[in-house]
Amino acid sequence: MQVEHLSFEYGDKQILKDVSFVLPHGDKVGLVGANGAGKTTFFKIIMRLIDPSEGSVIMKRGTTIGWLPQIIAEKKKKKEM
Secondary structure: OEEEEEEEEEOOEEEEEEEEEEOOOOOOOOOOOOOOOOHHHHHHHHOOOOOOOEEEEEOOOOOOOOOOOOOOOOOOOOOOO
8 A cells, every 4th residue: 555645634724745655565563553543534535445645555455454433333232032
């Protein structure tokens, strides 16, 4: 994955600014940070759910992304008879 000069604004608020990096094929990475730091926004951009304000994300065909959402729905318990 190659991220080049990625930026994203939401209204007047700058969420991501000029983010660039290369993640070599086969590497794995985790993304952690404080609430409101832009982690979910970044994932939405690389998953092509939203467009960046500027910059680009380039991924080789076959690249997979694992994402655990912030809110996980609880499984409904079956009533025992």
